[in-house]
Amino acid sequence: MRLRYAFWEIITMNDDKNKKSIQDKLANIKYNCDSKSHLILDQEKCKNCKEKTCTFICPANVYEYNEQLDEITVVYENCLECGACKLVCEKKSIEWHWPKASCGVVFKNS
Amino acid sequence: MDKIINNVDCIVIGAGPSGIAAAITVARSGKKVILIDRSEYPGSKNMYGGAVYKRALEELFCDDIQNMPYERIINDHTWAFLNDEGVFNISYNNPADSNAFAIKRFDLDSWMVNIAKKEGVYYIPSTLVTSLIIKDKKVVGIKTELEEYFAPVTIIANGANTILLGQAGLRKKDLEPKDVILTIKETLKLDKKTIEDRFNLKEDGTTGKNMLFFGSDFGNLKQYNNLFMMTFLFTFKDTIMLGVGCNLEDLKKNKLNINYILDEVKKHPVISQLIKDTKSIEYSAHIIPEGGFYDMPKLVSDGVMVAGDAAGFINGVHFEGTNFALISGKLAGETALDAIEKNDFSKNMLNNYIKRLEKSFIFKDLYTYRNVINLLHKRANSISVYYPNKIKEFFEIITGANNISKSQQYRKFLTNFIKERNILELFKDAFCALRCALDMLFGK
Numbered sequence: 001m002r003l004r005y006a007f008w009e010i011i012t013m014n015d016d017k018n019k020k021s022i023q024d025k026l027a028n029i030k031y032n033c034d035s036k037s038h039l040i041l042d043q044e045k046c047k048n049c050k051e052k053t054c055t056f057i058c059p060a061n062v063y064e065y066n067e068q069l070d071e072i073t074v075v076y077e078n079c080l081e082c083g084a085c086k087l088v089c090e091k092k093s094i095e096w097h098w099p100k101a102s103c104g105v106v107f108k109n110s
Numbered sequence: 111m112d113k114i115i116n117n118v119d120c121i122v123i124g125a126g127p128s129g130i131a132a133a134i135t136v137a138r139s140g141k142k143v144i145l146i147d148r149s150e151y152p153g154s155k156n157m158y159g160g161a162v163y164k165r166a167l168e169e170l171f172c173d174d175i176q177n178m179p180y181e182r183i184i185n186d187h188t189w190a191f192l193n194d195e196g197v198f199n200i201s202y203n204n205p206a207d208s209n210a211f212a213i214k215r216f217d218l219d220s221w222m223v224n225i226a227k228k229e230g231v232y233y234i235p236s237t238l239v240t241s242l243i244i245k246d247k248k249v250v251g252i253k254t255e256l257e258e259y260f261a262p263v264t265i266i267a268n269g270a271n272t273i274l275l276g277q278a279g280l281r282k283k284d285l286e287p288k289d290v291i292l293t294i295k296e297t298l299k300l301d302k303k304t305i306e307d308r309f310n311l312k313e314d315g316t317t318g319k320n321m322l323f324f325g326s327d328f329g330n331l332k333q334y335n336n337l338f339m340m341t342f343l344f345t346f347k348d349t350i351m352l353g354v355g356c357n358l359e360d361l362k363k364n365k366l367n368i369n370y371i372l373d374e375v376k377k378h379p380v381i382s383q384l385i386k387d388t389k390s391i392e393y394s395a396h397i398i399p400e401g402g403f404y405d406m407p408k409l410v411s412d413g414v415m416v417a418g419d420a421a422g423f424i425n426g427v428h429f430e431g432t433n434f435a436l437i438s439g440k441l442a443g444e445t446a447l448d449a450i451e452k453n454d455f456s457k458n459m460l461n462n463y464i465k466r467l468e469k470s471f472i473f474k475d476l477y478t479y480r481n482v483i484n485l486l487h488k489r490a491n492s493i494s495v496y497y498p499n500k501i502k503e504f505f506e507i508i509t510g511a512n513n514i515s516k517s518q519q520y521r522k523f524l525t526n527f528i529k530e531r532n533i534l535e536l537f538k539d540a541f542c543a544l545r546c547a548l549d550m551l552f553g554k
Contacts, residue, residue, distance in 0.1 A: 014330065018370045025296065025369070025393035032150070057361055059294045059368050059395040081155065082395035083271035084292045087285055088362050096273070101255055102150035102236040108216050109297040109349065110157035110394040 015056075022061045026078050034103035037076040038096075039085070045093035046072045053088045080105055118142045118232070120446050121252055121261040123239050124268030125152050127162075127432050128418025128439030130222045130231075131170050132265045135443025137230040141450055144259060145223075145231050146252070148238040148268075153219030156269075157295055157394035159429055160184075160344030160351045161210040161320065162218060166433035170440060171225060178221055180211035181347035182311070182318030190380075192325035192341075193502040194332070197380045205317050212318050212346050239268070242277050242414070248455070249278055249413035262455040263446045264414045267439060270399050272420040280416060281407035287358035288487070289401035291426065294368050295353030298388035302348040308384070309345050319345045322429070323381070325498035329374040334364050338490035341375050342429070343384065352376070352385055355398065357487060368395075400426045403480035409467070410460045417442040425475050426483050434472055441466040478553025485542045492539050500527060 039062065046052070047070055054063040060078040063085065065071075081104055086096040098104075122133040125147035133145040149155045161184050167175045185207040190199035227233050243251040243258065251260035266274050275281035305311065309319045323341035326334065339356035354372050361368060375381055399405065399422040409416050417423070418435035425434065445463035449455050467473045486493060503526075506512075507519045528536065 014370065018367055018373065021373050022367075022369050025390060028391055029393060053362055056365055056367050057292075057358075059292070061367075080393075080395040081271070082292065083397050084290075084358060084395075087290055087397070088287050088358060096271075098148055098238055098271075098273075101148050101238040104155070105394075106149075106151070106154045107157055107392065107394050108154065108214075109392040110215055110295060110351075 019061055022059070026060060029080075030106040030108065031077060032103050032106060033077050034099050036100075037074055038099040038104070039074050039076045039079065040095040040097075041072055041074060042091075042093040042095070043071050045091040049091045049093065051090050053090060054085045054094065057088050058085055116144075116257065116259045118144050118259065118261045119263075119450050120144075120443075121146065121259055121264045123252065123264065123266050123274065124272075124418070124420070125149075125223055125226075125233065125235075126156055126219065126267060126269060126418060126435060127222070128420075128423075128435035128442075129265070129267035130219070130226050131436045131439030132267060132417060132443040132446070133231040134170060134226050134229050135440050136446050136450075137226070139447050140230070141447065143231055144234055144261075145226060146234045146237050146239055146254065146259075148236070150236050151216065151220065152223040152235070153215040153217070156215040156219060157293075157396045158215060158431065159293075159295075159342055159353070160212050160346070161429070161432075162213060163430070163433040164209050164211065166436040167211075170436055171222075174225055178211065178213065179217050180213040180315070182212045182315045182345060183208045184210040184212050184318040184320045184344065186309075186311075186317060186319045188319070188321040190321060190323045190325075191498040191501055192323050192328060192378060192380065193498045194328040195379055196502065197323070198498070198501045198505065199321075205312070208316070210320070212320075212344050212351075214346070239274065242274055244278065247412060249411065262413060262453075263449055263460070265417055265439070265442045265446060266414060266420050267417045267435075267442075268420055270397050270419040270422075275407050275416065275420065278411055278414050280409075280411055280414070285397075285399055285401065285405070287362055289399065289405050290358040291355040291398040291400050292358045292361060292368050292395070293353055293355035293398055294372055294393065294395045295351055296372065296390050297392040297394075298350045298352055298385055299348065299391045300350055300385075300388045304387070305345055305348065305350065311345060315347060319343070321384075323375075324493055326371075326494040327498055328378050331371065331374045334366065335495050336360065336490045337364070337366075337371075337494050338487045339371060339494065341381070343381075349391070350385060350388060352381075357490075358397070360490070398424060398426065398431070400424060400483050402426075402483060403476040406476075410457055410463055412457045412460075413455045415442045415445065415460055415463050423472055423476070425479055427479055427486075430475075434475075437470060438467065438472055441470060441472075474554035478549060481549055482546050485545055489539055489542050492535070496531065496535075
């Protein structure tokens, strides 16, 4: 039991580290933020989703599960527009649009 | 609301390599073509590995490419297998060779768009195409957030994430995670002189290094033994591009975030030395459709064609994508011109685009490599874990000088090679290698 707990602790620790690492990297990117989200979730479908793949797959950590509200929060402002979330979503809950014209991420050095 | 109606000969959606190539080709014959892009600046939504190829550029821009603001010519190539501490690599370096250029997409796309404008393309930036206008099953124009544009032929070239294909009935279902590589890249800033010293490059930018790393059996990635992933590194003028690509299905199965992989890669003893003292200045992500020949959407329908990443034209094994995009765009442009000439925009007429693709290297290569990525993906454990480790063991014998009889060590190595894993796996690897080799030899 103790061993399992330790293992879990390592995983969650790595998870937090990774989130911090992503945050640091995102801080270098220029965005023209839109006032409205270009990613729309069907929260009802998300409630029934066990995997919640979007919450760990996104390279910009846009999706986070809020346990109190039993909802996925979407920090669309951080989106790198790669489109991975839409492809992995089990419940096809993500309505994926491009951000409005000239909104979203601006890569200058990629 | 007032709607301005705009009539042109051809609409091209997406100002990346394929879109620009298509638009230029049409504009050169004096036809009215618009090139629509959602970004404010060309290339600001794009990322790629790091090289664009001369032959494909030459076909479109001829002598203009001498003015291309590239950063380095990439002609020192390394393929490497990472194990937990070290690396085994093969290199090919020819300083006289100038086939690939390292250039940032912002610079490349801006340069190409400027040429396109000079050639008579109407470039419309900051405009998002929200949908296609379809009448009687024919694509007759596009809707943007503000306006509508009409043309008898539309070329869709807006990348891997295009949502327009579904509307035109060209793609029935989304890409599947197993056919997609999720790639992220960091742009690492380092003083120009240090880069040249570290990678042994010339000051004038006529040499540059490209490294591809296989293997995932190091650091915390050791707990995953089936990752189909690759790390790449390109040297630019005063930046190093370091990125990883990993199969989306593998990430999903292992509940892994790709940034975690990149951070582990950066900690590897060999790579951490290569990127020492660098400062991260940008982070980007993209998906690569690797489905290839069997996963292409329908490329043609009445009044519409698809080119570049949107069509999945990519050769993941050779890191080729920009050349596929440029040439497929050009061929789509040529077909559009034929159609305009004959005033026939039916599916039948536009099928010439497919005929042109079949004659070009694009379809031939896609066909040749139709199974390769899939076969390699199935052997992910061999490529990423087993062989990199065996290579390490082998070179430990060669370079070990460990006071043990060499013959004894060779025998142990060989027996381990067979015994350590189910022998069936060895046959599967051999079969995979043979299949790949046969595909290459008897491809198109």
